[in-house]
Amino acid sequence: MILKAKALLKRYKVRPHPFSLKSLTLTAVNVVDLEIKKGELLGLVGESGCGKSTLGKLLLLLERPDAGEIWWQDTCLTTLSPGKLKSWRRFIQPIFQDPFASLNPKHSIGQILKEPLIVHHLGGEKEREKRVAQILQEVGLPPKIKHVYPHELSGGQRQRVAIARALILEPQLIIADEPTSSLDVSVQAQIINLLLKIQTQRQITYLFISHNLSLLAEIADRIAVMYLGKIIEIMERKDFLSAHHPYTTLLWSSVPTLEQKKLDIPVGEPPNPLHLPTGCCFHPRCKYVKEICKKEEPPLKEIKTGHWIACHLF
Ligand code: SF4
Numbered sequence: 001m002i003l004k005a006k007a008l009l010k011r012y013k014v015r016p017h018p019f020s021l022k023s024l025t026l027t028a029v030n031v032v033d034l035e036i037k038k039g040e041l042l043g044l045v046g047e048s049g050c051g052k053s054t055l056g057k058l059l060l061l062l063e064r065p066d067a068g069e070i071w072w073q074d075t076c077l078t079t080l081s082p083g084k085l086k087s088w089r090r091f092i093q094p095i096f097q098d099p100f101a102s103l104n105p106k107h108s109i110g111q112i113l114k115e116p117l118i119v120h121h122l123g124g125e126k127e128r129e130k131r132v133a134q135i136l137q138e139v140g141l142p143p144k145i146k147h148v149y150p151h152e153l154s155g156g157q158r159q160r161v162a163i164a165r166a167l168i169l170e171p172q173l174i175i176a177d178e179p180t181s182s183l184d185v186s187v188q189a190q191i192i193n194l195l196l197k198i199q200t201q202r203q204i205t206y207l208f209i210s211h212n213l214s215l216l217a218e219i220a221d222r223i224a225v226m227y228l229g230k231i232i233e234i235m236e237r238k239d240f241l242s243a244h245h246p247y248t249t250l251l252w253s254s255v256p257t258l259e260q261k262k263l264d265i266p267v268g269e270p271p272n273p274l275h276l277p278t279g280c281c282f283h284p285r286c287k288y289v290k291e292i293c294k295k296e297e298p299p300l301k302e303i304k305t306g307h308w309i310a311c312h313l314f
Contacts, residue, residue: 002038008068028054030229043220051229093166097178099158103150110146156187228281
C-alpha cells in the first residue's frame with residue numbers, strides 16, 4: 001500500500017441560485033475509504049459530478065478534507081503542517097485534463113519544467129538544465145522545445161510537457177485526472193502509451209481518473225466505481241466487465257459496442273447532490289430497488305477476494 005484514504009469527507013456550501021440568501025451543503029466526497037497499492041494503475045470511474053476529481057484533489061492535498069485521513073505509507077499527511085507537507089508533495093504529482101490551463105502561458109517550457117526543481121531546492125542551474133533535457137527526451141519532445149511557450153504547442157505536445165513536469169520531481173504516485181479527454185482521438189492513444197511506458201520504466205503508481213470504462217478495462221489493474229461521492233464497487237480488471245453493482249452494470253450499458261450501437265437501457269440522471277437520497281444513494285435509479293434500499297445504506301463488503309461492493313443484493 002502506498003496511499004490510504006480513511007473516511008474522507010468533503011463538503012461545500014453552495015447557493016442554489018445567485019439571489020438565494022440561504023446556502024445548502026453539497027457533499028462532494030462522502031466518507032470514502034480507498035487504498036492505492038504500490039506499482040498498480042488504479043482506475044477511478046464514474047459520471048461527471050460524482051466527486052472523482054474532488055477525491056483526486058484531496059489525495060493530492062490540493063484541498064483539505066473536512067474529515068478523514070490520508071496516509072502515505074506510515075505518515076498521516078492530513079495532520080502535517082503546510083511546511084512539512086511541502087517535502088511530501090514531490091512524491092505525489094498531478095496530471096490534469098486541460099494542459100493549456102495547467103501550464104503558465106507566460107513561462108517558456110524550460111522555465112515551467114525547472115520551476116518544481118527550484119521550489120524543492122533540487123540541483124544547481126546546470127543540473128536543472130540537464131534534467132530538463134533528459135525529461136523532454138523521455139516524453140518524446142525535442143530539446144529545442146524548452147524555448148517555446150505553451151500556446152505554440154499542439155494539445156498532445158502540451159500534455160507531454162504536463163507529464164514531464166509531473167515526472168521531473170521523480171514522484172512515486174501520479175494522479176492523472178482525465179489526462180486524455182481534451183485531446184484528439186489519434187493523440188489520446190499516444191499519450192496513454194507514453195504513460196504506460198513510464199509506469200513500466202519507473203515503477204510508478206497511478207490513480208487514473210476517467211469516465212471511459214473501455215479504456216480502464218484495457219489498462220487498469222483495479223477499478224473503483226464512484227457514485228454521488230461514494231465508492232460503490234472496487235474490483236480487479238478481470239472482474240470489471242462482469243461487474244455486479246447495478247450502477248456499474250448501468251454504466252456498461254451506456255457504452256456503445258459494435259453489436260449495440262445505441263443505448264437499450266434508459267440511463268436516467270443522477271439525483272441532485274444537494275438533496276441526497278436516503279439509504280442507498282442509487283435507489284432512485286435502480287431497477288432492483290427493495291424497501292431496505294430506501295432506508296439503509298449498504299456497507300462496502302468483500303464478496304470475493306479483492307471484489308468489494310456496496311449493495312443489499314449481495
Ligand atoms: Fe439497487 Fe438496492 Fe443495490 Fe442500491 S442497494 S444498488 S438500490 S439493489
